[in-house]
Amino acid sequence: MSFNIALSGLNAATSDLDVTANNIANVGTNGFKGSRAEFASMFSASTYDVGSVAIGSGVRLTTVAQQFGQGSIDTTSNSLDMALSGQGFFTLHDGNGYAYTRAGAFQTDRNGYVVNPQGQNLQVYPRLAGGGFDRSRLVNLQLLTSQSAPVATSSAQLSVNLPANATVPTTTPFSPTVPSSFNQSTSFTVYDSLGAIHTASIYFTKTAASGTWNANLYIDGTAAGTAQPISFDSRGKLTTPANGQLAFPAVTINPNAQPLSVTMDLSKATQFGSNFSVTSISQNGYPSGTMTGVAVAANGVVSARFSNGQSTSLGQVALANFADPQGLQKLGNTNWSESFQSGAAVRGVAAGGTFGQIQSGSLEGSNVDLTAQLVHMIQAQRNYQANAQMIQTDRTVTNTIINMRS
Numbered sequence: 001m002s003f004n005i006a007l008s009g010l011n012a013a014t015s016d017l018d019v020t021a022n023n024i025a026n027v028g029t030n031g032f033k034g035s036r037a038e039f040a041s042m043f044s045a046s047t048y049d050v051g052s053v054a055i056g057s058g059v060r061l062t063t064v065a066q067q068f069g070q071g072s073i074d075t076t077s078n079s080l081d082m083a084l085s086g087q088g089f090f091t092l093h094d095g096n097g098y099a100y101t102r103a104g105a106f107q108t109d110r111n112g113y114v115v116n117p118q119g120q121n122l123q124v125y126p127r128l129a130g131g132g133f134d135r136s137r138l139v140n141l142q143l144l145t146s147q148s149a150p151v152a153t154s155s156a157q158l159s160v161n162l163p164a165n166a167t168v169p170t171t172t173p174f175s176p177t178v179p180s181s182f183n184q185s186t187s188f189t190v191y192d193s194l195g196a197i198h199t200a201s202i203y204f205t206k207t208a209a210s211g212t213w214n215a216n217l218y219i220d221g222t223a224a225g226t227a228q229p230i231s232f233d234s235r236g237k238l239t240t241p242a243n244g245q246l247a248f249p250a251v252t253i254n255p256n257a258q259p260l261s262v263t264m265d266l267s268k269a270t271q272f273g274s275n276f277s278v279t280s281i282s283q284n285g286y287p288s289g290t291m292t293g294v295a296v297a298a299n300g301v302v303s304a305r306f307s308n309g310q311s312t313s314l315g316q317v318a319l320a321n322f323a324d325p326q327g328l329q330k331l332g333n334t335n336w337s338e339s340f341q342s343g344a345a346v347r348g349v350a351a352g353g354t355f356g357q358i359q360s361g362s363l364e365g366s367n368v369d370l371t372a373q374l375v376h377m378i379q380a381q382r383n384y385q386a387n388a389q390m391i392q393t394d395r396t397v398t399n400t401i402i403n404m405r406s
Contacts (some may be wrong), residue, residue, distance in 0.1 A: 002394045008058030009387030012039055015061045016283045016380040017074045024370045024377070031071070031103030031334045032366040034373075066326045071102070071367035079294050080106040080114060083364040086356015088319040088348070089249060091138065092120035092335065099335040100320055100328070100345070102364055114141040118333050124302065124315030125349070133301075133316040135347070141302060141315050144291055148306040150195025152258060153285030156188060158202065158266040162213060164236065164273045166206040174205050174227065176218050181205070183213075184276045191285035192257035200262060200283075211271060212240075219260055227251035232271035235330065243267070296360035300350040317333060320345040320356050 019037040026032040042057040061380070073083045082090070082104035090101035092094055114122045121140040125133040134210050154258050162184065171180040187201040203216045211234070212225035231240040238244055244267025250259035264281075289308030295300050300317030322328060323336060327341030338345050350358040 003391060005056070005058040005376060006387050006390035006394060008042070008060065009390065012037075012059045013063075013380055013384035014060055015389060017377065017384065019064055020373055020380060021376045023373050025372065025375075027366050027368045027370050029103075029334060030105055031101055032368065033069075033071075033102065034366070034368040036132075037061060037065055038063050038065055054225075065330070066330075071364045073362050073364055075362050077361070078107075079296065079361050080108070080121055081335070081363050082106065082296060082317070083351070083359045083362035084319075084350070084356050085359055085364075086354075088321050088350070088355040089336070091123040091318045091320050091345075091347075092116060093123055093138070093140065094118075094120045097337075098123075099331055099337055100295050101333075101335045102228065103334040105363055106372050108143055110111045110230065112143045112145050114143065117336075120335075123318045124300075125318055126315055127313050135349075138318050139315065139319075143294060143314065144304050144312065148289040148291075148308055148310050148312065150191060150193065150288045150308070152260065153190035153200075153262055153283045153284050155265060156200070156281065156283035157261045157268070158186070158188075158278065159268040160186070160204075160266070161270045161274060161277045161279075161282040162204055162328065163276050164211075164232075164271050166209055168206050174203070174214070174216060176203060176216070176221070182216075186278050186281065188259065188281050188283060190262060190283055192254050192260055194254065194257040195287035196254055196257065198253055198260070202264065213271065214249050214383045215246060215264070216264065216267075217246075217264065219251055220253050221260070222251050222253060224251045224260075224262065228265060230269070232269075236271040238266060238269050238271075241266075244269070261279055272326075274395050277280060296358060298351050298357040298359070300358050317358060318347060318348055319350055323347065359398040 017036045019035050023034045031360045039059050040062045042060050044057040073085060084102060089102060090104055091099060093100045099220045104115055109115050123138040124141040125135050126139045128134050166183050169181050169183060174181045182203045182205040185201055185203045188201055190198050190200045198220050201218045205214045207214060211232040211286060213230050215230055216227045217224040218244055228246050229240060234238050244265055246264040246266060248262055250261035252259045289306030289310060291304050292307050293305045294302065295305060302314045303311045304314055305311050322345060323343035324341055327339055328336035331337055348355045
């Protein structure tokens with residue numbers, strides 16, 4: 001019987017070494033979670049027959065328990081690399097169904113879909129038309145390959161000071177080509193519905209009435225209607241128009257585009273004793289743009305950035321967690337699938353509930369402590385040698401008994 005007990009010890013030590021070897025082999029594998037061999041003693045008798053002098057029958061491997069502790073997080077130069085800091089798994093999908101991983105090394109395929117090195121698609125919650133994301137379904141994340149559509153300028157805001165001591169111009173009537181027919185002017189860029197660039201110029205002309213001016217808007221030299229009056233009170237505050245908005249009529253600049261209709265917001269305009277100055281000017285139009293990059297927020301919202309300064313959300317990374325992560329079925333390639341023991345996947349988003357945050361441009365490394373594994377390897381090796389020595393001792397004893405017959 002002692003031979004069998006020692007043999008079980010050899011098998012247990014071998015399994016322990018195998019698990020340790022696998023941990024060490026994957027010390028550089030992104031998202032890898034180390035395992036631990038767990039053992040239990042054996043008795044050949046039933047529970048009710050085990051007495052105080054019963055001798056065990058050896059040892060057996062009960063489970064190889066996965067250890068889901070946090071791995072180290074290393075930065076990379078790829079914005080599609082994602083590391084989870086905290087609980088949760090990325091959700092993947094392919095022809096075999098859903099899989100779950102902590103390895104966030106993602107890239108794009110030829111169709112613009114975000115996949116891992118094995119070609120499995122990263123799953124996200126799709127964007128809703130009215131804002132937010134639809135958490136009732138999962139879709140493959142695909143980066144936009146089309147351009148960002150242009151938006152025509154419809155309003156512009158001008159923060160300007162018109163000098164209170166200005167005099168009426170000597171030349172009449174007003175003409176944008178005759179500097180002596182107006183007092184001040186400034187220009188800014190506007191865009192039509194096709195994204196083409198145009199130059200808008202607004203001219204300010206002092207009138208004979210106290211605190212009153214005329215404003216003319218020209219786009220690429222074409223007048224947008226006639227002059228519109230603006231006026232200030234004795235403290236330099238704008239009084240006309242009351243809401244500060246000058247709505248100029250539409251003007252056709254590009255025959256292929258829609259007419260441009262620009263409303264000037266002069267609510268921040270003043271008439272003080274200082275010189276003419278423009279402190280800020282902005283407008284709400286922009287040209288078409290091509291995608292220049294991708295950003296992933298800590299909550300998993302994936303946004304595409306465009307050359308025109310705009311950004312569009314493409315989806316929110318779908319995370320999953322399980323009641324018993326150690327019960328997940330190992331699939332290889334640092335993937336797992338749900339099982340009866342793990343329980344059904346509980347879906348959510350990063351930085352929400354018990355889920356961790358996503359760090360873009362980073363990867364989670366293996367959680368294997370190499371030093372600890374090397375020490376454990378030595379211990380497992382000694383256990384193996386001790387059980388082998390036990391077999392050698394049993395053999396010596398057996399030989400002694402056999403030799404006694406002679």
